[in-house]
Amino acid sequence: MAKQVLAYIIFRMNKPLENSQLNLADLGSVTWETFRVINASRRAVRHFDGMPISDEVVLAVLAEAQLAPSSKNLQPYCFHWIKDARVHEAIAATCRNQRAAKSASTLIVVSANSAYGLRTLNGWEAHVEQTDTLDDKSKAYHRQELNLCRRFDRISRLWLWEPLMVLISWLYPMLDLLPVGPSRTRHWVARNSLYAAQTLLLAAAASGLDSCPMEGFSARQVARLLKLPRGSAVPLVIALGRRMPNARIEPRWRVPLEQVVVVH
Numbered sequence: 001m002a003k004q005v006l007a008y009i010i011f012r013m014n015k016p017l018e019n020s021q022l023n024l025a026d027l028g029s030v031t032w033e034t035f036r037v038i039n040a041s042r043r044a045v046r047h048f049d050g051m052p053i054s055d056e057v058v059l060a061v062l063a064e065a066q067l068a069p070s071s072k073n074l075q076p077y078c079f080h081w082i083k084d085a086r087v088h089e090a091i092a093a094t095c096r097n098q099r100a101a102k103s104a105s106t107l108i109v110v111s112a113n114s115a116y117g118l119r120t121l122n123g124w125e126a127h128v129e130q131t132d133t134l135d136d137k138s139k140a141y142h143r144q145e146l147n148l149c150r151r152f153d154r155i156s157r158l159w160l161w162e163p164l165m166v167l168i169s170w171l172y173p174m175l176d177l178l179p180v181g182p183s184r185t186r187h188w189v190a191r192n193s194l195y196a197a198q199t200l201l202l203a204a205a206a207s208g209l210d211s212c213p214m215e216g217f218s219a220r221q222v223a224r225l226l227k228l229p230r231g232s233a234v235p236l237v238i239a240l241g242r243r244m245p246n247a248r249i250e251p252r253w254r255v256p257l258e259q260v261v262v263v264h
């Protein structure tokens with residue numbers, strides 16, 4: 001029975017899962033155990049065999065990563081899939097030639113930019129207007145939300161926010177994360193992209209790939225190499241591949257759960 005359920009999940013994973021009728025509660029503990037295995041198997045691997053990964057597998061992993069949540073569904077990020085060997089070498093050099101980057105089969109650079117958020121808004125607006133999968137009430141709601149987002153974007157991109165926010169966040173440090181002004185908006189798009197990055201790491205693990213998220217790189221050099229648009233943030237470079245049998249992976253350690261979970 002468990003095998004059949006797993007086979008069904010795998011079958012569904014190769015289909016678009018949006019609007020899926022699959023009710024995970026019906027599958028009992030199987031999905032939970034599957035998730036735990038995937039989550040446990042995801043480790044930061046720093047020594048890969050460098051063997052090629054099929055485009056199909058990489059694309060499938062990226063497609064899963066794109067299902068990650070983002071604020072207002074704005075998806076303000078791009079995955080730069082580094083397939084060219086020379087670009088790979090150059091990006092690895094910007095990662096201080098870390099072995100994870102050099103030995104990876106491929107690299108994914110995660111970039112974020114408020115311009116990508118605007119791209120999403122335009123695409124979503126066009127979709128709302130032409131789709132027949134949304135009723136009039138939903139369309140009216142989304143038009144209102146779109147207007148709100150555009151208005152917020154126009155106001156938040158003003159440079160005036162920069163000095164204002166220094167003062168405001170000095171008085172009220174909790175407000176420091178508000179996405180107003182160019183630099184805080186950049187932080188916000190970067191934060192949003194990291195949900196997709198983490199989903200990518202789990203999707204890679206689920207597909208039998210190893211990964212290493214890296215922030216030890218020169219964002220300036222990466223941006224120049226990939227000709228990223230002005231205002232981009234580069235939160236993460238991800239090494240993908242399969243671990244060498246002798247890859248050094250230390251036993252996992254985490255802060256005791258009771259220090260992390262605060263019950264109120």
Ligand SMILES: Cc1cc2nc3c(=O)[nH]c(=O)nc-3n(C[C@H](O)[C@H](O)[C@H](O)COP(=O)(O)O)c2cc1C
Pocket residue numbers: 042043044045046098100212213214215216217236252
């Ligand atoms: C934001 C971020 C940046 C990281 N940067 C690097 C890095 O530059 N080089 C590296 O070898 N590992 C890097 N790591 C991997 C962490 O060291 C690793 O996730 C952590 O030690 C826990 O190990 P685990 O992922 O195997 O559970 C990074 C992880 C994160 C989330």
